[in-house]
Amino acid sequence: xxxxxxxxxxxxxxxxxxxxxxxxxxxxxxxxxxxxxxxxxxxxxxxxxxxxxxxxxxxxxxxxxxxxxxxxxxxxxxxxxxxxxxxxxxxxxxxxxxxxxxxxxxxxxxxxxxxxxxxxxxxxxxxxxxxxxxxxxxxxxxxxxxxxxxxxxxxxxxxxxxxxxxxxxxxxxxxxxxxxxxxxxxxxxxxxxxxxxxxxxxxxxxxxxxxxxxxxxxxxxxxxxxxxxxxxxxxxxxxxxxxxxxxxxxxxxxxxxxxxxxxxxxxxxxxxxxxxxxxxxxxxxxxxxxxxxxxxxxxxxxxxxxxxxxxxxxxxxxxxxxxxxxxxxxxxxxxxxxxxxxxxxxxxxxxxxxxxxxxxxxxxxxxxxxxxxxxxxxxxxxxxxxxxxxxxxxxxxxxxxxxxxxxxxxxxxxxxxxxxxxxxxxxxxxxxxxxxxxxxxxxxxxxxxxxxxxxxxxxxxxxxx
Amino acid sequence: xxxxxxxxxxxxxxxxxxxxxxxxxxxxxxxxxxxxxxxxxxxxxxxxxxxxxxxxxxxxxxxxxxxxxxxxxxxxxxxxxxxxxxxxxxxxxxxxxxxxxxxxxxxxxxxxxxxxxxxxxxxxxxxxxxxxxxxxxxxxxxxxxxxxxxxxxxxxxxxxxxxxxxxxxxxxxxxxxxxxxxxxxxxxxxxxxxxxxxxxxxxxxxxxxxxxxxxxxxxxxxxxxxxxxxxxxxxxxxxxxxxxxxxxxxxxxxxxxxxxxxxxxxxxxxxxxxxxxxxxxxxxxxxxxxxxxxxxxxxxxxxxxxxxxxxxxxxxxxxxxxxxx
Numbered sequence: 001x002x003x004x005x006x007x008x009x010x011x012x013x014x015x016x017x018x019x020x021x022x023x024x025x026x027x028x029x030x031x032x033x034x035x036x037x038x039x040x041x042x043x044x045x046x047x048x049x050x051x052x053x054x055x056x057x058x059x060x061x062x063x064x065x066x067x068x069x070x071x072x073x074x075x076x077x078x079x080x081x082x083x084x085x086x087x088x089x090x091x092x093x094x095x096x097x098x099x100x101x102x103x104x105x106x107x108x109x110x111x112x113x114x115x116x117x118x119x120x121x122x123x124x125x126x127x128x129x130x131x132x133x134x135x136x137x138x139x140x141x142x143x144x145x146x147x148x149x150x151x152x153x154x155x156x157x158x159x160x161x162x163x164x165x166x167x168x169x170x171x172x173x174x175x176x177x178x179x180x181x182x183x184x185x186x187x188x189x190x191x192x193x194x195x196x197x198x199x200x201x202x203x204x205x206x207x208x209x210x211x212x213x214x215x216x217x218x219x220x221x222x223x224x225x226x227x228x229x230x231x232x233x234x235x236x237x238x239x240x241x242x243x244x245x246x247x248x249x250x251x252x253x254x255x256x257x258x259x260x261x262x263x264x265x266x267x268x269x270x271x272x273x274x275x276x277x278x279x280x281x282x283x284x285x286x287x288x289x290x291x292x293x294x295x296x297x298x299x300x301x302x303x304x305x306x307x308x309x310x311x312x313x314x315x316x317x318x319x320x321x322x323x324x325x326x327x328x329x330x331x332x333x334x335x336x337x338x339x340x341x342x343x344x345x346x347x348x349x350x351x352x353x354x355x356x357x358x359x360x361x362x363x364x365x366x367x368x369x370x371x372x373x374x375x376x377x378x379x380x381x382x383x384x385x386x387x388x389x390x391x392x393x394x395x396x397x398x399x400x401x402x403x404x405x406x407x408x409x410x411x412x413x414x415x416x417x418x419x420x421x422x423x424x425x426x427x428x429x430x431x432x433x434x435x436x437x438x439x440x441x442x443x444x445x446x447x448x449x450x451x452x453x454x455x456x457x458x459x460x461x462x463x464x465x
Numbered sequence: 466x467x468x469x470x471x472x473x474x475x476x477x478x479x480x481x482x483x484x485x486x487x488x489x490x491x492x493x494x495x496x497x498x499x500x501x502x503x504x505x506x507x508x509x510x511x512x513x514x515x516x517x518x519x520x521x522x523x524x525x526x527x528x529x530x531x532x533x534x535x536x537x538x539x540x541x542x543x544x545x546x547x548x549x550x551x552x553x554x555x556x557x558x559x560x561x562x563x564x565x566x567x568x569x570x571x572x573x574x575x576x577x578x579x580x581x582x583x584x585x586x587x588x589x590x591x592x593x594x595x596x597x598x599x600x601x602x603x604x605x606x607x608x609x610x611x612x613x614x615x616x617x618x619x620x621x622x623x624x625x626x627x628x629x630x631x632x633x634x635x636x637x638x639x640x641x642x643x644x645x646x647x648x649x650x651x652x653x654x655x656x657x658x659x660x661x662x663x664x665x666x667x668x669x670x671x672x673x674x675x676x677x678x679x680x681x682x683x684x685x686x687x688x689x690x691x692x693x694x695x696x697x698x699x700x701x702x703x704x705x706x707x708x709x710x711x712x713x714x715x716x717x718x719x720x721x722x723x724x725x726x727x728x729x730x731x732x733x734x735x736x737x738x739x740x741x742x743x744x745x746x747x748x749x750x751x752x753x754x755x756x757x758x759x760x761x762x763x764x765x766x767x768x769x770x771x772x773x774x775x776x777x778x779x780x781x782x783x784x785x786x787x788x789x790x
Contacts, residue, residue, distance in 0.1 A: 035564055042560055046551065259547025263608060266514050266541040267564040447516070 043280025095188035230411020249353030341403030354445030387413025473522030497665030540614030
């Protein structure tokens with residue numbers, strides 16, 4: 001039987017309306033401490049297992065390894081080729097030497113005489129053969145035909161015939177030889193004795209001293225290595241931060257758009273989710289770069305022994321990079337600035353990504369950030385040329401350009417220890433602030449759907465509690 | 466031993482989502498948390514789970530603020546479902562249960578049991594995106610309960626499931642209830658609430674409009690519902706002239722009325738027998754939760770059938786109009 005008695009309910013206002021705001025620290029302390037490694041692990045595995053990751057890693061590695069082999073192969077192919085030069089001389093001897101012999105000496109003077117073939121094979125011919133020889137030049141049977149004569153003043157004149165471009169390497173080497181020949185001839189005719197002419201082209205004794213190198217205590221090869229690390233570091237930081245920073249933003253947006261975030265935000269704190277994502281994706285970037293760099297370095301190191309096999313005792317005029325001279329300190333700085341830079345930018349990327357509801361909107365929302373990063377990259381490239389200019393020094397303390405510019409300054413400029421330490425302190429403090437702001441934005445952003453993400457919203461959410 | 470929500474309010478940029486909401490959920494009960502779309506249910510749930518903080522007021526579990534309760538105590542099935550589509554069922558569930566703080570070994574044991582119960586053992590190594598929608602829902606449910614939470618909050622757990630799976634899920638609900646878990650769930654299916662819940666609240670515009678024990682809520686509406694049908698008179702217009710009787714429905718097969726507290730069903734029965742027809746139907750009923758919901762939320766009761774036919778004479782018409790106004 002039903003009772004018709006109206007019932008008094010207990011859902012009325014609570015007697016004492018206490019307003020209690022409690023701190024987040026309570027929950028943070030109780031949160032499972034293994035959450036961050038768990039999330040890092042998941043993010044890392046999710047990226048590394050992706051087919052696109054595997055394919056791009058293989059592709060980049062192949063391109064770089066091939067790139068390392070190409071110069072060796074070209075050299076191996078070209079070393080056995082020889083330019084044929086025929087000289088028709090009507091000018092007589094120059095400085096008491098036969099013109100053909102003199103040109104032969106000058107053109108081939110830089111080679112290692114014991115093993116390597118001559119770059120130029122120089123032979124002489126009679127004036128009557130000129131027409132036939134020109135035809136041979138035309139038919140690519142002969143590389144260069146030079147006729148030497150004298151004008152009314154007794155100066156040497158040259159006619160140069162080739163089927164290749166007159167702006168090519170071959171032409172420039174022959175014309176340099178001709179100039180030298182002309183110079184020697186003139187000196188001899190004005191009475192400079194033979195003995196002095198011989199030493200004319202001996203390089204002077206030059207002892208170069210760089211105060212910068214004295215300051216850094218680096219040898220010239222070490223300076224070169226440091227420059228190389230700085231340059232590679234600038235490019236590497238830029239590429240990895242852009243590529244993997246975007247992945248951080250996409251990851252946040254993806255979790256929002258497929259709504260897994262609803263569960264994740266219950267199981268873990270926004271800070272854990274964010275830092276786990278940044279570190280996990282950052283590590284996948286480090287993995288890819290390590291694979292690529294190790295493969296490329298191995299390929300580069302393989303070139304010297306390979307050359308000695310293919311090209312017996314090759315000589316190269318380019319300064320060689322000695323791996324041993326890569327200073328450990330410089331590599332360590334690269335590592336430190338890379339990690340700090342990735343954390344700083346990663347937090348920003350994560351915050352922006354958390355504001356976006358759909359994957360497609362990630363790129364456009366990231367626009368301003370991409371520009372910020374691109375500008376500091378350009379500054380880094382310019383900074384390599386002028387590492388001690390005041391604007392580079394000033395901007396190297398601005399946290400968003402510190403990683404790239406400080407690395408540049410350490411690599412090619414002069415920088416004192418306190419400056420490096422100060423920049424590190426600034427970076428660490430900015431990262432802490434940035435993470436705090438980004439966590440707030442992330443907390444609010446991940447539960448917010450359908451609104452347009454822009455920088456204004458970012459600031460608004462950062463201020464909200 | 467209860468979850469106590471005391472006078473919480475939460476405002477977003479320009480919306481007051483929850484205002485001065487208080488309720489109490491006893492440990493170990495199945496509690497219905499009802500309300501129309503946009504009433505503030507999700508906002509309240511997120512505050513209980515400490516995903517967002519109330520502007521004012523506090524929420525405690527057994528006297529401890531919810532922000533200090535370990536995450537493992539909470540299980541949450543959000544209304545918007547989502548999992549990592551590229552992860553396998555196993556990886557996914559291990560990851561989430563470990564996040565909540567359950568040791569890996571224990572996860573394995575629990576997982577075996579649950580996968581068997583839900584008959585998705587064969588899908589263990591499959592990626593989420595390869596599963597059917599129903600199986601995805603099951604995995605989603607497991608993601609909420611696998612870490613053995615004390616308090617389960619389920620937002621619309623039965624939507625999108627076929628009847629077989631709805632039963633499977635209800636069984637799981639009751640199993641968890643037997644294990645002493647506290648379950649709070651929201652749904653728009655009032656029959657399910659009537660079937661499962663001892664206590665409930667209905668909220669609208671951020672405030673509680675009805676709350677308490679289900680049976681008492683029905684009684685406290687102060688309504689005695691009577692359904693009556695006579696073979697010679699489908700309209701029963703004479704009912705309008707009895708004070709304290711409010712006709713709620715005139716259907717082809719019966720007329721339904723609410724009785725004021727001073728009118729007894731016997732009086733209606735007597736009056737009906739004086740009309741001279743055979744009584745085809747005489748029925749006492751409680752108002753359904755559906756009716757209470759609609760009435761309290763929209764302030765009107767919903768007609769579920771049009772009137773049967775035109776009134777037969779002018780006098781009756783007038784009486785009808787009078788009673789209606």
